[in-house]
Amino acid sequence: MIGQFEWMKKKGRVSRLVFISVMLTAMLLHSADVYGASTASRVSAVLASNGAAPLNDIGSHWAKQAIEAAVAKGYVKGYPDGTFKPNKEVTRAEFVKMVADSLHLPVKPSVAGTKWYVPYVSSLKAAALLQDSDLGAAWDGQMNRTEMSKLLVRGTDDAVRGKKLTDGEALYKSASAGLIGGHC
Known part of the structure; x- marks a missing residue:
């Protein structure tokens, strides 16, 4: 059965927009009110609290x-210049941060001399969502659908x-759950 999803194994890159689509789908499985009437006011409040301008793109x-x-919802943020860049490809480090933020996982402060994303990696590992393999x-390379699927399926x-997943298993499970599609 996994063979029928082989077409999804191509190393498609993940954009910020793909991340949003996947996270909203995943969170819809566990909560309601993603598109509430007060969404615009919540966006303005979130952007203002971050010192960011309204998203102009x-x-x-x-x-x-x-x-x-x-x-x-706090899953993603805009850039300080007021842009969002929805089609910008996401790096592995950025994706790990967005997953940790969207799941509200505890993240310890970074230690001087370490890369900014290390606390987020540690947080996902502690939650049994991420394995070294x-x-x-x-980490500055582009995230792909197979990598994304492993984290999302565990989440x-x-x-x-906490279990090791093959690429095929992760893609099959994420497609079966409606988390990804063929044209991500």
Whole structure:
């Protein structure tokens, strides 16, 4: 059965928008009110609390509502210049941070001399969502769907949390749960 999902194994890159879509889908499995009437006001409050300007590059974007919902929920943030850059590809380090933030995992302060993302990696490992073999070696390299699937499946399926997943298993489980599709 896993063979039918081989087409999904291509190393497609993950954009900020793909991350939002996947996280909102995953969170919808566990909560309600993603698109509440007060989403716009929550986005404004979140951006103001972060010292960020309103997102000026999503006004006519087809995913504006999903982006605003993700910002309001604290899954992602805009850039200090007031942009969101929905099509920007996400690095492994950025993805790990966004997952930790979106799941509200405890993150210890970083230690001087370490990379900024190390506390987020440690947080995901402590939560049994990430294993050393899950991601490529280059943390500044682009995240792909297979890597993303492993983290998301463990985050949404307690039966596999902490367990090693093959690429095929992760893709099959994430597609079966509706977390990813063929054109991510």
